[in-house]
Amino acid sequence: MKKVIFYLLLITGALIFIYPFVWMISASLAPENEISNLTLFPSTFTIDSYKLMIDKIPIGQSLINSLIVSSSVTLGVLIFGSMVGYALSRMEFRGRDLIFYIIIFTMTLPFQITLIPQYIIIVQFGWVDSFLALIVPYLMNALSIIMFRQYFKSIPQDLIDAARIDGCGELRIIFRILWPNSVPALITIGIITFMASWNEVLWPLIVIRDESLMTMPQLVTLFAVGGRAESQLGVKLAAAVMLALPIIIAYLFFQKYFIQSMASSGIKE
Amino acid sequence: MLKKQLTPYLLVSPYLLHLAVFVAFPVVFSIVLTFHKWNIISPMEYVGLTNYVRLFKDATFLKSLINTCIFLAIHIPLQIIVALFLAEVLNQKIKFRGFFRAAFFLPVIVSGVVVTILWQQLFGYDSGMFNRLLVTIGLDKIGWLTDPNVAMTSIALMATWKNVGLYIVLFLVGLQTVPAHYYEAAELEGATHTQKFFKITLPMINPTIFMVVILSTIGGFSLFIEPYIMTGGGPLNSTISAVLYIYKQGFFYYHMGYSATLGFFFAMIILLVVMIQKRFVEKDK
Numbered sequence: 185m186k187k188v189i190f191y192l193l194l195i196t197g198a199l200i201f202i203y204p205f206v207w208m209i210s211a212s213l214a215p216e217n218e219i220s221n222l223t224l225f226p227s228t229f230t231i232d233s234y235k236l237m238i239d240k241i242p243i244g245q246s247l248i249n250s251l252i253v254s255s256s257v258t259l260g261v262l263i264f265g266s267m268v269g270y271a272l273s274r275m276e277f278r279g280r281d282l283i284f285y286i287i288i289f290t291m292t293l294p295f296q297i298t299l300i301p302q303y304i305i306i307v308q309f310g311w312v313d314s315f316l317a318l319i320v321p322y323l324m325n326a327l328s329i330i331m332f333r334q335y336f337k338s339i340p341q342d343l344i345d346a347a348r349i350d351g352c353g354e355l356r357i358i359f360r361i362l363w364p365n366s367v368p369a370l371i372t373i374g375i376i377t378f379m380a381s382w383n384e385v386l387w388p389l390i391v392i393r394d395e396s397l398m399t400m401p402q403l404v405t406l407f408a409v410g411g412r413a414e415s416q417l418g419v420k421l422a423a424a425v426m427l428a429l430p431i432i433i434a435y436l437f438f439q440k441y442f443i444q445s446m447a448s449s450g451i452k453e
Numbered sequence: 454m455l456k457k458q459l460t461p462y463l464l465v466s467p468y469l470l471h472l473a474v475f476v477a478f479p480v481v482f483s484i485v486l487t488f489h490k491w492n493i494i495s496p497m498e499y500v501g502l503t504n505y506v507r508l509f510k511d512a513t514f515l516k517s518l519i520n521t522c523i524f525l526a527i528h529i530p531l532q533i534i535v536a537l538f539l540a541e542v543l544n545q546k547i548k549f550r551g552f553f554r555a556a557f558f559l560p561v562i563v564s565g566v567v568v569t570i571l572w573q574q575l576f577g578y579d580s581g582m583f584n585r586l587l588v589t590i591g592l593d594k595i596g597w598l599t600d601p602n603v604a605m606t607s608i609a610l611m612a613t614w615k616n617v618g619l620y621i622v623l624f625l626v627g628l629q630t631v632p633a634h635y636y637e638a639a640e641l642e643g644a645t646h647t648q649k650f651f652k653i654t655l656p657m658i659n660p661t662i663f664m665v666v667i668l669s670t671i672g673g674f675s676l677f678i679e680p681y682i683m684t685g686g687g688p689l690n691s692t693i694s695a696v697l698y699i700y701k702q703g704f705f706y707y708h709m710g711y712s713a714t715l716g717f718f719f720a721m722i723i724l725l726v727v728m729i730q731k732r733f734v735e736k737d738k
Contacts, residue, residue, distance in 0.1 A: 190542050197539055198556035201618065205559065207582075208571050219580075264467050271464040283465060290476055292727065294674070296696060297720035300486065300703055300713040301479035307493065324471040354460050383564045385678050386696070390704060401566045408570050408682055417574060424570040428563050435562050439555045442562055447622045 205428070212421040219417045233418030234426075240412055240419070243426055245396055246403040253318045253399055254381040260323035261377045262370060268324075269332025270358050274344065284333075291326045299390075306391050317391040318399065322381060327449065328373045335369035336362060375438075375445040382431065400427050486713035493709055504714035514715060517695040518722075520605050524694075525673045527609040532669055533662060536617050540624035541650070554625070558618035565615065569682040572611045573598070576683075598684055601691035608679050608692055616672065620665050627661035628654065663734045667727060674723050695719045 211219045212233055214226035237243060271277070272284055302321060311317040339362060347361045363370065388402040395403070404423045435442050487504050491497040508514060539557060543550055560568060575582045576597035584594040597607040635653050644652070676694040680686050686693035686701070699719065703712030 187547070190545055190547055193542055194539075194547070194553045198553055201556050201559055201614070204571055204575065205563070208567075208574075211574075219574075264471075267464045268468045271461040275461040275464075277458070277461040280461070283469075286472070287468075290472070292724070293476070293480070294671075294720040294723040296674075296699060296716045296723065297483050298476065298479035299699065299716055300709055301482040302475060303703070304482070304493070304709070305474065305479065321475050324468050324475075329468070354464065379562065383566075385564075385566060386700065390700075401564050404570070405566050405678065405682060408566070408573075409685070420570055421574065424567045428567040431562055431564070432559075435555075435559070439558070440551075443554065443558050443622055446558075446561065446619060447626065 205432075208421055208428075209425055212418060212425045214418070216416055216418045219421070233416070233422040236416070237407075237419040237422045237426075241403055241407050241423070242396060243400070243403065243423065246398050246400040247426075247430070249315070249397060250382060250400040253315055254378050256315070256319045257322045257381040258374055258378045260319070261325050261328050262374060264324055265328035265373065266332045266336075266358055266362065266366075267355075268329045269336055270354070270362065272329070273333045273336040287326045287329055291330075299386075303390050312391055313394045313397055315397065318388060321387075325377060328377060331369060331373055331448075332366075335366050339365055371441055372445040372448055375441060376449045379431075379442075379446070483713045483717050486710050487717050489710045491709040492707040494707075497710075500710070504711050505718075507711060508714055508718055513690055513693065513698060514695070516690045517693045517698045520691065520693060521673060521676070521695055523605045524609045524612070524676060525670060527606055528612055528673055529666055529669050531609070531613050532617055532620055533665055535613065536620035536624050536665070537658075537662075539617075540621045540628055541654070543621065543625055544628045554622065557621050560615045561618040563615075565678045566682065568611065568615045569679050572614075573683050576607055576611075599688060601689045604684055604688060604692045608676075608683065612672075612676070612679065616669065620669075623665060624658065624661055627658040631657045660734070663730070667730050667734075670726060670730065671723070674719075674726075 207224060210224045210226065213229045213231065215228065215230055215232070218226045268287075272280060306312055306317045306321075309316075311320075343361055343365065344357055347357050352360065383401060384399070385401045385405055388399045389405070392398050392402060398406070404427045407423050408420050488499060488501060489497045490500045490503070543553060547553075574580075578584060578594060578596060578599060581597065583597060587594060596603060598604050631654060635657075636649055639649050639653060675696060677696040677700065680692040680694050680697050681700075684692045686697050695715070696719075699712050699715045702708045702715060
């Protein structure tokens with residue numbers, strides 16, 4: 185009996201979290217005048233809302249932009265993060281502890297303080313309306329450095345010594361020896377970084393004005409608040425579905441990794 | 454040998470360069486900016502403490518702080534109660550735990566932009582799902598986003614729906630650290646389910662609760678995209694958040710000096726609040 189109540193609770197909970205998304209997809213495929221019916225099954229399915237949306241905004245281009253930006257940021261964070269993490273965990277040098285404390289300190293620094301000055305730097309560099317503005321400020325990430333440092337500490341010294349005897353340089357040690365032995369850390373840091381970059385809206389709104397360079401969440405945001413959706417629900421929802429779909433599809437296949445990665449980023453902070 | 458001593462510095466040098474340009478300089482420059490008036494185009498003009506004087510008289514900024522407090526007052530307790538409850542149910546011996554966990558987590562991975570556009574429709578006055586349900590069961594419609602007394606609560610409800618999955622997972626991790634023999638001993642003593650929860654579970658997962666409080670406080674202080682899309686900060690500034698106000702001052706009016714002052718002052722408030730919360734955690738330990 186108790187079991188039944190538990191299952192009922194869980195099913196109700198799951199419906200509350202899933203149903204709105206299912207409704208959104210169904211509504212984006214419904215004729216405009218049936219959207220407010222709230223039914224999951226409109227009289228016919230149509231892709232009119234998608235056609236209209238694609239006419240109005242360069243959604244395909246923005247998907248490519250987002251992929252370029254988020255992939256570059258993720259790759260940069262993995263490379264630079266593992267270099268710094270390696271130096272901090274496996275090398276002795278003066279100032280090492282100081283650098284570590286600085287990294288910890290920057291994690292507590294609220295972004296609200298650097299927002300305006302960072303924008304001014306981007307203006308001075310001439311990077312407004314350039315992917316550089318979206319990528320370079322995010323190439324270093326304190327949390328990822330700390331996670332790499334922690335993970336690299338657990339790798340046996342023998343492995344590194346053996347590579348040194350074979351004449352490997354430090355970079356080769358990091359990318360040829362440590363990386364293949366750090367796949368869980370790479371996945372976790374990769375997912376956290378990619379998701380954070382993919383979902384960022386405030387910064388793109390500030391530094392990108394040219395529609396053909398906008399990231400997907402930025403473009404969809406401006407479409408939703410601007411007058412161009414002409415208060416048609418269908419096109420707004422179609423844009424939202426396009427924005428949600430890539431991540432939801434990735435989530436369906438790799439949900440375990442997503443949950444573990446994002447939960448561990450919460451615990452670390 | 455020299456090369457070997459230099460190697461660690463070479464490895465950390467990209468980080469130090471990045472730190473100097475994108476963190477250290479901006480922090481120093483933001484303090485400089487608070488004493489200036491600047492629209493980026495004409496030269497900077499020194500104005501002394503004018504920006505600070507203005508900040509302390511600024512009713513909209515005060516309103517944004519009050520809104521943040523309202524948001525946190527609803528969001529944090531609600532989030533802890535819902536997350537703890539669902540985590541506790543998930544922690545029983547049940548089948549399909551993985552499926553339920555994945556379902557609760559779905560809104561966490563989806564962009565806040567999607568969630569906001571979706572909930573804007575659900576909150577609609579005439580055709581939104583919530584008001585239709587209310588009318589169906591014979592209640593009055595609610596101005597979810599149009600009533601100044603309700604709008605911030607609506608946003609807090611939505612944010613809870615979006616984030617609670619993450620906290621369910623964190624609580625689940627916490628619950629699994631409670632040793633099973635504690636419960637077995639309590640059962641031998643004849644403890645009820647409620648007693649076990651309040652006497653064993655709650656004290657044991659206190660660290661997780663504090664972590665959730667700190668994380669959602671920082672999240673609440675960063676509130677931007679939800680009011681930006683849903684309400685633009687209205688009605689009557691009832692949903693304007695500090696970050697949205699900083700953004701408007703900086704990028705609608707190009708008041709760089711004043712916007713930086715708001716950002717600096719707000720960041721100090723955040724640091725203070727988070728420090729106080731962390732103090733609490735350490736005392737608790």
